[in-house]
Amino acid sequence: MKVRNSANRTRSSLGDVGEERLLQRILPALPSSSAVISGAGDDCAVVRFGDSKKLLVLKTDCVVERVHFTSDAAPTGVGWKAMARPLSDFAAMAAKPEFALVTLIAPAAVSTRWVTELYRGLAKAARMFEVAIVGGETSGTDGAMSVSVSITGAVAKDRWISRDGGKANDELFVTGTLGGSIRGRHLRFIPRIEEAQWLAQNFRITAMMDLSDGVGADLPRLARASNVGFEVDDAAVPRTRGCSLAEAISDGEDYELLFAVAPRDADRMQTAWRKRFHKLRLTRIGRLVPHSGFRVPSSFRGYVHFR
Amino acid sequence: MKVRNSANRTRSSLGDVGEERLLQRILPALPSSSAVISGAGDDCAVVRFGDSKKLLVLKTDCVVERVHFTSDAAPTGVGWKAMARPLSDFAAMAAKPEFALVTLIAPAAVSTRWVTELYRGLAKAARMFEVAIVGGETSGTDGAMSVSVSITGAVAKDRWISRDGGKANDELFVTGTLGGSIRGRHLRFIPRIEEAQWLAQNFRITAMMDLSDGVGADLPRLARASNVGFEVDDAAVPRTRGCSLAEAISDGEDYELLFAVAPRDADRMQTAWRKRFHKLRLTRIGRLVPHSGFRVPSSFRGYVHFR
Numbered sequence: 001m002k003v004r005n006s007a008n009r010t011r012s013s014l015g016d017v018g019e020e021r022l023l024q025r026i027l028p029a030l031p032s033s034s035a036v037i038s039g040a041g042d043d044c045a046v047v048r049f050g051d052s053k054k055l056l057v058l059k060t061d062c063v064v065e066r067v068h069f070t071s072d073a074a075p076t077g078v079g080w081k082a083m084a085r086p087l088s089d090f091a092a093m094a095a096k097p098e099f100a101l102v103t104l105i106a107p108a109a110v111s112t113r114w115v116t117e118l119y120r121g122l123a124k125a126a127r128m129f130e131v132a133i134v135g136g137e138t139s140g141t142d143g144a145m146s147v148s149v150s151i152t153g154a155v156a157k158d159r160w161i162s163r164d165g166g167k168a169n170d171e172l173f174v175t176g177t178l179g180g181s182i183r184g185r186h187l188r189f190i191p192r193i194e195e196a197q198w199l200a201q202n203f204r205i206t207a208m209m210d211l212s213d214g215v216g217a218d219l220p221r222l223a224r225a226s227n228v229g230f231e232v233d234d235a236a237v238p239r240t241r242g243c244s245l246a247e248a249i250s251d252g253e254d255y256e257l258l259f260a261v262a263p264r265d266a267d268r269m270q271t272a273w274r275k276r277f278h279k280l281r282l283t284r285i286g287r288l289v290p291h292s293g294f295r296v297p298s299s300f301r302g303y304v305h306f307r
Numbered sequence: 308m309k310v311r312n313s314a315n316r317t318r319s320s321l322g323d324v325g326e327e328r329l330l331q332r333i334l335p336a337l338p339s340s341s342a343v344i345s346g347a348g349d350d351c352a353v354v355r356f357g358d359s360k361k362l363l364v365l366k367t368d369c370v371v372e373r374v375h376f377t378s379d380a381a382p383t384g385v386g387w388k389a390m391a392r393p394l395s396d397f398a399a400m401a402a403k404p405e406f407a408l409v410t411l412i413a414p415a416a417v418s419t420r421w422v423t424e425l426y427r428g429l430a431k432a433a434r435m436f437e438v439a440i441v442g443g444e445t446s447g448t449d450g451a452m453s454v455s456v457s458i459t460g461a462v463a464k465d466r467w468i469s470r471d472g473g474k475a476n477d478e479l480f481v482t483g484t485l486g487g488s489i490r491g492r493h494l495r496f497i498p499r500i501e502e503a504q505w506l507a508q509n510f511r512i513t514a515m516m517d518l519s520d521g522v523g524a525d526l527p528r529l530a531r532a533s534n535v536g537f538e539v540d541d542a543a544v545p546r547t548r549g550c551s552l553a554e555a556i557s558d559g560e561d562y563e564l565l566f567a568v569a570p571r572d573a574d575r576m577q578t579a580w581r582k583r584f585h586k587l588r589l590t591r592i593g594r595l596v597p598h599s600g601f602r603v604p605s606s607f608r609g610y611v612h613f614r
Binding site: 023026036040049054056065067101108110111131 | 340343351358363426444448450453461
């Protein structure tokens with residue numbers, strides 16, 4: 001990539017600044033409309049659509065060769081991951097995914113079998129959550145392969161959950177176990193769509209997100225969006241077998257749910273969860289605290305994109 | 308890209324088969340739903356959304372470095388093109404675009420200025436058509452840069468136009484002039500959103516699409532979808548200044564409208580067009596004919612992806 005630097009004297013690259021900080025600068029100035037309820041910054045966008053009682057939910061995401069999958073990864077796994085990542089963002093908002101569009105960027109030399117298997121993985125993940133794949137585009141490239149998936153879906157007006165509703169004293173929970181996803185789970189994880197909808201329908205979930213960059217990076221984001229601090233009990237963080245605490249916190253790509261629940265719902269929720277989802281662990285890892293009470297464990301170091 | 312070839316003995320690559328043929332094989336087997344009115348194959352997907360009277364329209368597209376833009380192209384032009392291409396697909400269906408999501412895949416070395424200018428181009432095109440940009444994702448890569456844009460919008464139930472409604476004797480028109488887009492127009496073309504909606508509201512437009520691969524490749528697609536043949540008057544094809552007939556037919560990236568109109572609306576439409584859009588040429592280039600009457604000019608050679 002040729003870095004253009006004609007008029008500005010101070011060079012800075014995406015790698016120096018970081019994608020998140022750069023987008024935080026750019027996104028607020030982009031065109032919006034009165035139909036937009038939640039734009040860039042949350043897991044999905046939420047907008048009004050015509051006269052519909054339901055809100056329209058939108059998300060796009062991509063996987064890139066040598067960033068999100070290795071060149072020798074099984075193509076069905078790559079397809080699964082490409083579809084499951086934006087599905088996991090729908091889980092984060094307790095929304096129902098409905099329609100998917102796929103963009104494949106691939107060199108001409110890729111085998112038709114690879115592409116067919118990729119689509120098999122995409123279709124398998126879509127089918128599991130009753131999502132229709134309504135379009136597929138393909139472009140050539142001389143570089144790395146990538147697969148982008150955009151998903152559109154729906155949520156009832158009073159039912160969607162963002163990152164920003166957390167209150168001091170809400171209890172913090174995560175599903176599943178954290179860390180070590182790179183060993184294989186990142187190509188076959190199950191988006192927590194069903195669990196998220198059940199939680200939102202039955203308990204006062206005040207803030208929720210999916211864990212993509214690791215709880216060490218994602219929990220501070222949830223707290224910041226909710227304008228509160230947090231406390232985490234390091235010993236309680238559920239680790240995948242063989243993972244250290246640092247790995248559980250920083251590996252990323254867990255695609256589990258992280259959420260805050262009103263304290264008086266916490267016990268009832270845990271009891272009901274064990275009956276409903278007895279195969280999936282649910283763990284209390286800490287609580288939200290007033291903003292002045294920041295007590296971030298030193299173990300919390302984030303996973304940074306564009307390292 | 309490593310081409311995996313473990314179990315299948317007959318090697319075939321995306322380049323051999325071509326993206327269009329491969330997707331034609333794969334897409335029909337993908338999961339669908341009763342809400343899908345028009346899936347993959349037309350310019351946009353059209354689906355039902357909840358209880359809304361309007362239909363939801365979906366499209367995703369991408370531009371890739373060294374395929375759709377050169378590495379030294381002005382980033383505002385790249386952004387403009389990335390947004391305007393899917394907008395042009397909305398024009399093709401006479402639908403109203405409303406919300407856009409952007410995915411940027413870029414190496415860490417790209418300058419923040421480049422990314423900022425890219426978003427300036429994206430925003431400019433979105434603003435022109437009152438489209439809100441509701442999300443932006445970024446991923447690293449070690450390869451070519453790419454920008455994917457997904458657009459969601461609406462169309463009235465009885466107002467959308469597909470490629471497949473053309474009838475024998477319908478007259479064929481194109482907007483603007485064709486050919487030579489690569490000299491610069493491909494980075495600043497105007498999607499024919501306004502013109503398409505005006506046409507659909509006032510005349511019997513039976514089939515429509517936008518010209519992305521050149522009329523030589525796109526008109527046969529429209530005819531095939533409508534199950535009719537076509538005749539074209541080579542001399543009538545409106546060429547961009549300095550372009551040969553072959554260039555006008557095959558260069559591609561015109562992003563003009565190609566449409567069929569019921570014969571008795573054709574004169575009235577041309578008169579009204581000249582009043583309404585006097586700066587933009589509208590040219591009758593031929594007509595649809597019964598399927599048995601195929602008369603494809605020898606000058607019609609398509610522009611093929613993955614050359």
